[in-house]
Amino acid sequence: MMYTYRELADLLQSHGIADAKTEAAWLICKFCGADRAAILTNGQKKWESAELDAAVRRRCERYPLQYIIGEWEFFGCTFRVSEDCLIPRPDTEILVEEALKILPQNSVICDLCTGSGCIAIALLKARPDLRAMAVELSDTAIKIALENARLNGVDDRLILLCADVLADGVDKLKTLMAQENIASFDVVVSNPPYIPTKDISTLEPELAFEPKMALDGGADGLKFYRSIVKNYTSVIRGGGCMLLEIGADQARDVCALTEREAVVIRDLGGNDRVVRISL
Numbered sequence: 001m002m003y004t005y006r007e008l009a010d011l012l013q014s015h016g017i018a019d020a021k022t023e024a025a026w027l028i029c030k031f032c033g034a035d036r037a038a039i040l041t042n043g044q045k046k047w048e049s050a051e052l053d054a055a056v057r058r059r060c061e062r063y064p065l066q067y068i069i070g071e072w073e074f075f076g077c078t079f080r081v082s083e084d085c086l087i088p089r090p091d092t093e094i095l096v097e098e099a100l101k102i103l104p105q106n107s108v109i110c111d112l113c114t115g116s117g118c119i120a121i122a123l124l125k126a127r128p129d130l131r132a133m134a135v136e137l138s139d140t141a142i143k144i145a146l147e148n149a150r151l152n153g154v155d156d157r158l159i160l161l162c163a164d165v166l167a168d169g170v171d172k173l174k175t176l177m178a179q180e181n182i183a184s185f186d187v188v189v190s191n192p193p194y195i196p197t198k199d200i201s202t203l204e205p206e207l208a209f210e211p212k213m214a215l216d217g218g219a220d221g222l223k224f225y226r227s228i229v230k231n232y233t234s235v236i237r238g239g240g241c242m243l244l245e246i247g248a249d250q251a252r253d254v255c256a257l258t259e260r261e262a263v264v265i266r267d268l269g270g271n272d273r274v275v276r277i278s279l
């Protein structure tokens, strides 16, 4: 098929894709080797390639653009993404910004449920003085996190641990900390799965292609917060803190899991997005 930029945008829009113009430009750039300026200024030009055809077909099935392209930007860094990991979301950048505001020089951080590694890697890239450990249950996601750490040049400061945050993850983490001479973390960050199980099938079609284990927060969406707040404060130094990304309606429930000081931070859309628990 041959498409002008406008024809492709219209096709994507007719399949329910909200930001169809931007996505049309992304696809033409990636699969016809064009740059954005050439696409926007050559409105009548017809674009075609076998790769573009295949990509458009997939996208019209609501397969995520990020998986089609194979990489995505988060906090100014490029991350490889595949069906093995959650696509990094702009909302999560708030958590990174909050961590950067409070992390003292030479801090050691821990990222629970790291997925693509986007939180830990963005922090390490922004601050060459930091070191990090990151925990993830999916061994395929861990491989992507390692690839992303190398891609962003921070693999020498990141240790990845394949473990279950809900089970013996904290014990394995403590063993690894002892081996690495890390007495405690300055900050524990996490964007855990937090969607209530029954809500997953009601989300936009793209989410059906993302790993279910990256989304499913149990019956009430709070399963991971309960475990993290209960078990992982023991690895944070006095005066340190925990930063947890939350769903927009979860602030009260997450704050109620602790008797410590808990502050809710909103995202740019005015939604509750991060809870900071101070030790």
Ligand SMILES: C[S@@+](CC[C@H](N)C(=O)[O-])C[C@H]1O[C@@H](n2cnc3c(N)ncnc32)[C@H](O)[C@@H]1O
Residues within 6 Å of the ligand: 085, 086, 087, 088, 089, 092, 112, 113, 114, 115, 116, 117, 118, 119, 135, 136, 137, 138, 141, 163, 164, 165, 166, 167, 169, 190, 191, 192, 193, 194, 211, 213, 214, 215
């Ligand atoms: C919401 S995703 C967040 C990924 C990444 N931190 C981000 O912000 O894009 C949650 C991650 O938790 C991982 N996960 C699910 N269950 C887990 C468990 N029991 N222990 C450790 N990680 C788990 C998933 O594989 C997924 O990568």
